[in-house]
Amino acid sequence: MTVQDIGFGTASAQPLPAQKGPVTAARQRRTWTIYAAMCVAGLLPTLLGASASLQAAGIGLWLPGAGFLSVGGWAAVLFPLTLALFVFSLVAWFWAGMVLGPVIVWLGSAALAGAMAGDTVWAGGPYAAAFATAGIGYAFHRRNVRLRDAALAKIAPRVAFLDASLAEVRAQAAEIPDPATREMTPTDLAALRYLLDRALQPVTEWGGFDIIDQFQPAALRYQLNHMGFALGIAQTAYVPNFHGYMGQAQRNLIDKYLLRKVWGYWVYESCWGHLNFTNWDPAARDNIMLTGWFGMHVGQYMLASGDRRYLEPGSLTFRLNAKTAYVHDFNTIIGSVKTNYDSAEFGLFACEPNWIYPICNHYGLASLAVQDAVTGSDNVRRYAPGWFKMLNQEFTDEAGSIIGLRSQHTGMPIPFPTGEVAYAAFQNCFAPGSAQQQWAIARREIAPAIHPDANGKMRISLPGKGLDTGNYKSGHTGSFASILVAAKEFGDAYVAEAAQNSLDSDCGLEIRDGVRRYTGGSNDTNTYAILGQLMQAGDFRRSFTQGPHAPSRTGPVLEAASYPAVLVAQAISDGDNLRLVLYPGAGEGTQTLGLERLQPGRAYTVTGATTDAVTASPDGRAGLDVMLCGRTAVTVTPA
Amino acid sequence: MACCAFAVYLLSQLLWPLRWLRDRLLVAPAVTASASVAWSPASVAAPVARKWRWKPALLLLLAAEVFGLGVAATAASVSAPAQPSVEFLDALHGSICSAVKGSLS
Numbered sequence: 001m002t003v004q005d006i007g008f009g010t011a012s013a014q015p016l017p018a019q020k021g022p023v024t025a026a027r028q029r030r031t032w033t034i035y036a037a038m039c040v041a042g043l044l045p046t047l048l049g050a051s052a053s054l055q056a057a058g059i060g061l062w063l064p065g066a067g068f069l070s071v072g073g074w075a076a077v078l079f080p081l082t083l084a085l086f087v088f089s090l091v092a093w094f095w096a097g098m099v100l101g102p103v104i105v106w107l108g109s110a111a112l113a114g115a116m117a118g119d120t121v122w123a124g125g126p127y128a129a130a131f132a133t134a135g136i137g138y139a140f141h142r143r144n145v146r147l148r149d150a151a152l153a154k155i156a157p158r159v160a161f162l163d164a165s166l167a168e169v170r171a172q173a174a175e176i177p178d179p180a181t182r183e184m185t186p187t188d189l190a191a192l193r194y195l196l197d198r199a200l201q202p203v204t205e206w207g208g209f210d211i212i213d214q215f216q217p218a219a220l221r222y223q224l225n226h227m228g229f230a231l232g233i234a235q236t237a238y239v240p241n242f243h244g245y246m247g248q249a250q251r252n253l254i255d256k257y258l259l260r261k262v263w264g265y266w267v268y269e270s271c272w273g274h275l276n277f278t279n280w281d282p283a284a285r286d287n288i289m290l291t292g293w294f295g296m297h298v299g300q301y302m303l304a305s306g307d308r309r310y311l312e313p314g315s316l317t318f319r320l321n322a323k324t325a326y327v328h329d330f331n332t333i334i335g336s337v338k339t340n341y342d343s344a345e346f347g348l349f350a351c352e353p354n355w356i357y358p359i360c361n362h363y364g365l366a367s368l369a370v371q372d373a374v375t376g377s378d379n380v381r382r383y384a385p386g387w388f389k390m391l392n393q394e395f396t397d398e399a400g401s402i403i404g405l406r407s408q409h410t411g412m413p414i415p416f417p418t419g420e421v422a423y424a425a426f427q428n429c430f431a432p433g434s435a436q437q438q439w440a441i442a443r444r445e446i447a448p449a450i451h452p453d454a455n456g457k458m459r460i461s462l463p464g465k466g467l468d469t470g471n472y473k474s475g476h477t478g479s480f481a482s483i484l485v486a487a488k489e490f491g492d493a494y495v496a497e498a499a500q501n502s503l504d505s506d507c508g509l510e511i512r513d514g515v516r517r518y519t520g521g522s523n524d525t526n527t528y529a530i531l532g533q534l535m536q537a538g539d540f541r542r543s544f545t546q547g548p549h550a551p552s553r554t555g556p557v558l559e560a561a562s563y564p565a566v567l568v569a570q571a572i573s574d575g576d577n578l579r580l581v582l583y584p585g586a587g588e589g590t591q592t593l594g595l596e597r598l599q600p601g602r603a604y605t606v607t608g609a610t611t612d613a614v615t616a617s618p619d620g621r622a623g624l625d626v627m628l629c630g631r632t633a634v635t636v637t638p639a
Numbered sequence: 640m641a642c643c644a645f646a647v648y649l650l651s652q653l654l655w656p657l658r659w660l661r662d663r664l665l666v667a668p669a670v671t672a673s674a675s676v677a678w679s680p681a682s683v684a685a686p687v688a689r690k691w692r693w694k695p696a697l698l699l700l701l702a703a704e705v706f707g708l709g710v711a712a713t714a715a716s717v718s719a720p721a722q723p724s725v726e727f728l729d730a731l732h733g734s735i736c737s738a739v740k741g742s743l744s
Binding site: 208517 | 673682
């Protein structure tokens with residue numbers, strides 16, 4: 001099997017011929033050239049016998065804080081402290097796009113060393129600085145060699161199992177559920193209620209959300225997006241003919257997203273990352289973590305519901321204050337993704353200023369696929385080939401895995417824990433063949449961690465305490481949920497069952513007041529686990545690229561039902577009828593339902609309600625009373 | 640003077656996360672179950688995890704940090720070896736250095 005056979009971003013049979021893409025190589029050459037120039041410029045004052053201040057400042061250009069070594073004496077203590085501060089500034093750069101942080105610390109410490117220098121410098125300073133620089137450089141080199149060796153060691157096993165694994169994946173993924181008979185179980189409904197409870201509260205209220213920071217994975221925007229994804233999948237797969245509170249919940253999430261509380265982080269990142277102090281439009285330059293994710297979210301809702309309100313100009317306006325608003329709609333947000341792709345040297349573009357995450361770019365390309373489905377555009381055909389070419393050239397390591405994070409300015413890769421599991425489901429939205437290859441690798445590399453527990457149930461044993469990216473605490477909820485989503489998407493029942501068992505056993509499963517949750521996880525990872533629980537093979541792809549099965553798009557809909565009194569497990573149509581499966585959510589009793597999109601004036605036969613027939617009003621509406629007692633099936637059929 | 644001021648500033652930056660951790664670990668007991676996940680519409684005024692109750696304190700701390708940076712920068716710019724006070728500082732540093740060297744030897 002060759003690289004070409006396997007596809008982009010997946011395992012290769014041999015080390016990739018070009019280990020660095022041309023853009024990466026050029027950017028890294030530029031970085032090293034600038035650094036070399038700093039070293040030469042820093043050495044010149046010493047060679048030319050310039051003033052002590054200039055000598056100390058010059059040595060400070062070699063390494064953050066190295067100038068303090070030249071100052072000598074107690075000032076040398078500041079060298080390790082400055083290095084530590086520089087690491088913190090790098091974290092701030094990574095965390096919030098604070099590009100200025102490392103620059104200020106490095107150059108500032110050099111300037112300060114110059115200011116602190118007396119009449120002479122310590123003669124050993126340059127040697128100590130050179131030694132420290134070489135030591136740090138050697139440590140990074142050793143680390144890179146270890147990572148490269150580890151990546152190379154993955155190749156042979158991958159090549160050995162890939163053909164067989166891929167054949168199994170293709171067979172499993174082909175078993176698609178029948179859209180005309182799908183119905184949520186009581187367990188699914190209990191999980192769905194976790195989402196609905198949060199989404200149906202007033203837009204400005206945030207009960208049940210984790211509010212920590214708005215920069216990194218615990219940010220509200222990701223919680224909102226994942227909640228929207230899960231509701232969109234439920235709408236598409238199980239209740240396409242139920243609008244009512246299901247639609248309201250999804251629109252509430254979109255409205256929450258437009259609050260400054262959610263997107264206001266971009267004001268700060270624009271200032272300290274782009275040095276842009278005037279235009280903080282969140283859907284303009286970079287910020288694919290907003291445009292790509294939100295684009296998927298809004299597009300999926302429109303596809304699932306048939307509601308096209310977010311195509312209207314100004315329907316997705318980000319209001320900064322009374323005077324300033326950034327006016328957008330679905331098409332302009334996706335337009336921002338495309339504009340950035342058009343000018344992206346790496347082929348992929350940044351989240352925070354400087355930081356390019358391939359996982360967010362998977363959301364970005366998936367958002368283009370959603371626009372294709374909603375508007376009939378041909379984004380994927382136009383953008384995917386070039387996107388994959390650059391992903392393969394610039395973001396693929398020696399094992400064929402996708403590099404998690406790369407610095408746009410320096411070209412340097414940064415370790416970031418994103419693997420084949422995370423990419424597979426998203427890639428399935430625009431490149432099913434490549435996505436299946438990702439999962440074919442992931443499932444075999446997960447397999448050794450799957451064992452039966454004392455009760456004979458298959459469980460996944462992951463190393464360490466794990467990290468919940470939704471609240472920065474320890475825990476494996478997010479990892480199990482990601483595995484569950486990918487396994488469900490590709491119809492892998494064995495891995496999916498193991499992931500679900502692990503969630504239920506290890507993550508604090510609690511069912512209280514009819515709501516299912518994992519108390520050991522964050523709100524975000526709970527949401528992702530629910531998404532996985534609701535899915536069957538291909539659901540993720542279908543919800544973003546196809547929407548509900550065609551007959552349901554024109555059939556009658558359940559428009560009015562109260563929450564949580566009426567829980568809707570199924571709402572589907574063959575184009576003429578309406579088939580509902582309902583459960584009581586707040587005790588048994590009679591509930592009134594409102595139907596719409598009936599044929600005006602037509603008589604319908606009803607089963608499962610308190611009446612046997614209804615006649616649609618001239619505007620296609622009708623009401624029904626239903627006695628809810630356990631699973632209650634209701635059908636409305638043209639007489 | 641300048642090195643001390645800058646060192647204090649750097650230390651304050653470096654120790655801040657440790658202080659924050661200490662406060663979290665010693666004052667507030669570690670919570671294993673997520674309060675946000677346990678939330679339900681029926682829970683009146685349910686606490687949402689990690690509200691920014693310490694925002695005023697954070698702002699005060701940031702103000703102090705900015706002030707510290709100003710002191711450090713000012714101290715660096717006015718630092719001059721010829722000033723009399725430096726003799727005292729040199730003596731102080733010398734004695735500390737001697738003590739440290741003595742303990743290491």
